[in-house]
Each structure stands twice: as structure tokens, then as C-alpha cells.
Amino acid sequence: MISDRKFSGLPWPTGTTKVFAVIGDPIDHSLSPVLLNRAFTEANVDAVFVALGVSRSGLGKAMDGVRALGISGLSVTMPHKEAIIQHLDRVTDRSKRLGSVNCVFWEGGKLVGDSTDGPALVESLQADLKDEIAGRSVLILGTGGAARAIVLALADAKVKEVVVVGRNSDAVERVLDLGGGIARKGVAGDAAHVDIIINATSVGMADTEGSGLTPLSSGLIKQNHFVCDIIYFPLTTPLLKHSLEAGAKVSNGIGMLTFQAARAFTIWTGKKAPVSGMLEAANLVARGRAGSH
Amino acid sequence: MISDRKFSGLPWPTGTTKVFAVIGDPIDHSLSPVLLNRAFTEANVDAVFVALGVSRSGLGKAMDGVRALGISGLSVTMPHKEAIIQHLDRVTDRSKRLGSVNCVFWEGGKLVGDSTDGPALVESLQADLKDEIAGRSVLILGTGGAARAIVLALADAKVKEVVVVGRNSDAVERVLDLGGGIARKGVAGDAAHVDIIINATSVGMADTEGSGLTPLSSGLIKQNHFVCDIIYFPLTTPLLKHSLEAGAKVSNGIGMLTFQAARAFTIWTGKKAPVSGMLEAANLVARGRAGSH
Numbered sequence: 001m002i003s004d005r006k007f008s009g010l011p012w013p014t015g016t017t018k019v020f021a022v023i024g025d026p027i028d029h030s031l032s033p034v035l036l037n038r039a040f041t042e043a044n045v046d047a048v049f050v051a052l053g054v055s056r057s058g059l060g061k062a063m064d065g066v067r068a069l070g071i072s073g074l075s076v077t078m079p080h081k082e083a084i085i086q087h088l089d090r091v092t093d094r095s096k097r098l099g100s101v102n103c104v105f106w107e108g109g110k111l112v113g114d115s116t117d118g119p120a121l122v123e124s125l126q127a128d129l130k131d132e133i134a135g136r137s138v139l140i141l142g143t144g145g146a147a148r149a150i151v152l153a154l155a156d157a158k159v160k161e162v163v164v165v166g167r168n169s170d171a172v173e174r175v176l177d178l179g180g181g182i183a184r185k186g187v188a189g190d191a192a193h194v195d196i197i198i199n200a201t202s203v204g205m206a207d208t209e210g211s212g213l214t215p216l217s218s219g220l221i222k223q224n225h226f227v228c229d230i231i232y233f234p235l236t237t238p239l240l241k242h243s244l245e246a247g248a249k250v251s252n253g254i255g256m257l258t259f260q261a262a263r264a265f266t267i268w269t270g271k272k273a274p275v276s277g278m279l280e281a282a283n284l285v286a287r288g289r290a291g292s293h
Numbered sequence: 294m295i296s297d298r299k300f301s302g303l304p305w306p307t308g309t310t311k312v313f314a315v316i317g318d319p320i321d322h323s324l325s326p327v328l329l330n331r332a333f334t335e336a337n338v339d340a341v342f343v344a345l346g347v348s349r350s351g352l353g354k355a356m357d358g359v360r361a362l363g364i365s366g367l368s369v370t371m372p373h374k375e376a377i378i379q380h381l382d383r384v385t386d387r388s389k390r391l392g393s394v395n396c397v398f399w400e401g402g403k404l405v406g407d408s409t410d411g412p413a414l415v416e417s418l419q420a421d422l423k424d425e426i427a428g429r430s431v432l433i434l435g436t437g438g439a440a441r442a443i444v445l446a447l448a449d450a451k452v453k454e455v456v457v458v459g460r461n462s463d464a465v466e467r468v469l470d471l472g473g474g475i476a477r478k479g480v481a482g483d484a485a486h487v488d489i490i491i492n493a494t495s496v497g498m499a500d501t502e503g504s505g506l507t508p509l510s511s512g513l514i515k516q517n518h519f520v521c522d523i524i525y526f527p528l529t530t531p532l533l534k535h536s537l538e539a540g541a542k543v544s545n546g547i548g549m550l551t552f553q554a555a556r557a558f559t560i561w562t563g564k565k566a567p568v569s570g571m572l573e574a575a576n577l578v579a580r581g582r583a584g585s586h
Binding site for chain 1: 303304305306307308309310312314315316320321322323324325326327328330331334341342343344345346347348351352353354355357358359360361362363364574577578581
């Protein structure tokens with residue numbers, strides 16, 4: 001039971017404030033605290049969200065600690081999304097299929113894990129498209145955890161077709177298994193036949209080997225494409241820059257990040273998330289970070 | 294290393310905010326979060342203080358969790374002040390003598406426990422007296438953990454004499470052992486010969502068996518006494534009410550509580566605590582609580 005937060009002019013948090021956390025390593029750059037604290041404040045929920053650095057080897061004791069310290073819920077990021085499953089009482093069907101958890105909540109005294117990245121990406125896309133995604137055709141670049149989560153959610157959202165592009169055939173097959181019959185293996189050139197292109201690789205992410213690179217040749221992007229990059233650092237990757245130059249509509253990773261946090265908020269509080277305020281906060285931080293780079 | 298908090302208009306806490314906590318059971322009514330969050334904010338320290346409920350049986354796993362989750366420091370309250378010692382790497386000499394810890398900090402990768410209640414009471418008394426306590430004579434009511442901590446600190450502060458009043462002779466002896474030769478067993482009537490009277494029992498505390506009662510007959514309190522009650526709920530116990538009626542100067546438990554939090558702040562941050570702001574916040578909450586009672 002989480003109380004309404006009393007805006008009394010007193011210092012906050014107080015003794016009654018519920019505590020939520022994101023665990024991962026590294027964790028300093030997580031935007032989750034800013035997103036969730038904005039949401040808790042705007043929705044008048046007496047809860048605070050903090051970032052806790054947990055090493056790979058410390059995960060088991062950290063999860064015992066989450067129980068013993070009465071932490072009210074968790075967001076989970078790298079490198080714990082798979083390993084955390086063995087420390088939970090239950091995971092949702094979606095998490096079981098993906099072998100991945102990014103949101104942990106209490107249900108009847110049990111710690112339960114869910115994976116909200118895929119549905120968050122679909123929600124974000126639909127918000128940007130101002131339309132349902134059902135019936136569209138999608139090309140997805142990458143075969144990692146993000147690609148798997150997105151393909152499962154796209155299939156649930158009844159898209160017409162998902163073309164999966166990746167270099168490792170086994171990994172591609174494992175993604176296709178999640179596609180419920182609408183996914184097929186493809187090549188970059190298949191971009192010509194789809195409505196939506198999603199980059200689910202890390203190519204183009206700042207401070208990585210792929211920084212400054214694009215996962216798709218610019219000549220393949222047309223004006224009628226909607227191009228979505230799940231990266232948000234930088235806010236405009238080379239892929240999105242080329243897409244804008246081609247006249248395509250684009251969205252960056254702030255949407256998936258925000259809708260994922262919004263889903264966590266709703267799971268934890270039972271309330272509708274104040275999404276526009278959360279988007280504003282995420283963009284503010286991300287822009288500040290890009291500026292300081 | 295704790296950074297300065299950037300007041301950027303963004304939601305707070307962020308991913309870089311250090312996390313401190315008070316553990317105990319029950320914990321909802323703890324004033325520590327309000328005191329420490331006021332201090333962190335006023336001193337521009339990027340840290341947040343939360344209350345975490347930890348049961349007696351959960352203490353071991355909670356402490357493993359504190360390490361694995363990277364909690365930056367702890368305040369410790371009932372029922373863990375003694376039991377926590379076995380879960381720490383080291384305790385200070387003072388904590389060793391008292392068998393009690395109320396403040397936990399990191400030092401060279403080790404978790405260290407200290408007991409700050411006694412020095413906090415002495416600091417608070419000196420602030421109220423506007424003078425050193427050295428050379429004064431003190432009567433102390435009670436033989437529990439608080440009395441023990443206070444007598445040790447009074448001896449360190451070179452008071453002339455401490456008269457200990459308690460019903461259990463063995464418990465009185467254990468308090469006298471901490472008095473460094475200046476403490477002796479006494480009776481309530483010895484109040485006539487002392488400068489300062491301290492109630493370190495729970496008699497007079499709201500919501501307990503001793504609510505509405507006083508630990509010292511009102512006829513024993515004179516105008517030249519300074520009477521200190523370590524209780525702060527209610528802010529004016531029957532003992533303090535009688536003392537005011539006798540024309541004595543008084544102080545309640547807000548002082549010890551605040552100076553204890555101020556000591557924790559300094560241990561954790563290396564900075565001087567903003568004591569007057571903390572006192573203001575503590576009084577504000579305590580008055581609000583009394584009003585809602």
C-alpha cells in the first residue's frame with residue numbers, strides 16, 4: 001500500500017516513503033531515477049526511486065537484500081536481465097519466453113519478474129505514428145535481447161510481417177521463434193518493402209565501438225519509411241540523421257525508455273503514468289548529457 | 294565520493310545520488326529521513342536518505358544486501374542496535390564498550406559501526422546550557438541502552454558526578470562500570486544535590502504503558518535544575534511539564550535526536566552539519582505529529 005505523498009513543505013523522503021530502485025552495473029548514467037521520480041511526484045505518490053550499483057557476483061545477495069530491506073520494486077538493467085530470473089519467485093509468460101526481466105514487483109508476497117521493453121517499444125511507435133501498428137511491415141536490425149523483446153511484442157500487436165536482419169544465423173532463428181509465424185529472415189535490401197525500420201543493435205551508440213556508424217546503408221532509406229532507433233545516446237544517431245536527410249519520419253530510444261518506465265509505474269502503483277511529463281524529463285536529461293559530451 | 298547535488302530543476306534523486314538508510318522495525322515513524330534529507334539538501338550533497346523496515350530475523354540478509362546493493366551508510370534503530378555488531382567488519386571502541394551501534398559507515402572497504410547517542414546528548418545539553426557541561430553534577434534516571442550511552446559520554450565530557458537511579462541493581466552496576474569512577478548509585482531524592490536531571494527511561498512516552506506518567510516526583514524538581522527528557526513524543530512529557538511549573542529550564546529529546554543525525558551526517562560526508570535547519574525540520578514534524586494525535 002503506497003500512500004499519497006503529502007506536500008507539506010517538509011524535507012522528503014520521509015519515514016513512510018516507499019523505496020524503488022534500478023539495479024545494474026554500471027548504474028550512474030541510468031535515466032530511470034529521473035523518469036520515475038518525475039512520475040511519482042507528478043502523480044502524488046509517496047515513493048522514491050534510487051539507483052543501486054550491483055555487480056554480477058553480488059546479485060544473489062542483493063536480491064536477498066531486496067527482500068530483507070523491503071524494497072518495493074525494481075527496474076533491472078545490464079548485466080542482470082537474465083541472471084535475475086533464478087532469484088525471483090515467478091516470472092510472467094513473456095519473461096519466460098524471452099529469458100529476460102527488466103521489471104520486478106511484489107504479488108501476494110512473491111517477487112515477480114516481467115519484461116516490458118517490447119510492449120514499451122510498440123506503445124512508443126504507436127504514439128509516434130499516431131496510429132495502430134497492426135497490419136504494418138517492419139524490418140528489424142539485430143538479434144540481441146532488445147530485438148527478441150521487440151519481435152515478440154510486434155507479433156502480439158499483429159503486424160503483417162517482421163523481417164529480421166542479423167549476421168548470426170542461429171541468433172536469427174531464435175528471434176524468428178518468437179515471431180509467431182509472421183517473422184522471416186531477411187537482408188538489409190528488404191528495407192525497400194517495409195513501412196517501419198527498427199534498429200535494435202548498438203551500432204551508433206556513443207562511447208562504444210559502433211559510435212558514429214550506421215547499421216543500414218543510407219541509400220536504403222526512403223521518404224515513406226518510419227525509422228526508429230532504440231538508442232538515445234546520442235539522441236540523433238547516424239542512422240536517424242540519414243533518415244531525416246532522406247525525408248523519413250524518425251524516433252529515438254527515449255520513447256521506449258519512457259514507456260518502459262511508465263509501464264513499471266503502473267505495475268507498481270496501479271495508476272496511469274504521467275507519460276508526457278516523463279518524456280519531457282527524459283529529453284531534458286538526455287539533451288543535457290549530449291550537451292556536456 | 295559523494296558529489297555536490299546539482300539543483301538543475303530536474304527530478305531528483307538521479308542515477309548518481311548516493312543512498313543512505315535507517316533500518317529498524319517498526320520504521321514508519323522514524324524522523325531520521327526528514328532530518329538527513331534536510332541536511333543533504335541544505336548542504337548541497339547529492340545523497341538521499343530512506344527508511345527501510347527490517348525484521349529481527351531478516352537482519353543478516355539485510356546487511357548482506359547493504360553491501361551488495363552499495364548502500365552508502367546506515368542509521369540503526371530498534372531492535373537492531375546490538376545484533377548488528379556481528380554483521381559489521383569493525384566497531385568503534387565506544388560501540389564495543391556499549392555493545393551498541395546506531396551509525397554505520399564505510400572505511401577502507403569495511404563496514405564500521407559507531408554509537409553517537411551519548412555524544413549527541415552531551416552536545417545537545419551544551420547547546421541548551423550555552424556552556425560546557427564539565428564540572429556539573431548529573432542525576433540520570435534509567436539503566437537501559439540510552440542511559441549507558443549517556444553515562445559513558447558524560448564521563449568523557451568530565452562532569453563532576455553522575456548519580457544513577459534504577460530499580461535493577463545489576464543493571465545499575467553495569468551503567469556504573471561505564472562511568473569512569475565518577476558515577477555512583479543513587480536514589481530519586483539525590484536530585485536535590487545535582488545541577489542536571491536526565492530522564493533516560495521511556496516513562497512518559499506516548500503510546501506506551503508509561504504514557505502520562507513521570508519518572509520523578511514533581512516535588513523533587515527545583516527552579517535551579519536543568520531537566521532533560523530524551524523522549525520527543527510528546528514534545529512535553531509530564532516530567533517536563535512539572536519542571537516548567539517548578540521554574541526549571543528544560544529540553545526534550547529533539548536535541549539528542551538531531552545531534553545524533555548531525556554526527557551521522559558529518560561521519561558520512563566529512564562536512565559540518567546544518568544543525569539549526571535540522572532542528573527546525575525535526576520540530577516541525579514532531580509538532581505536526583503531536584497535533585495529529
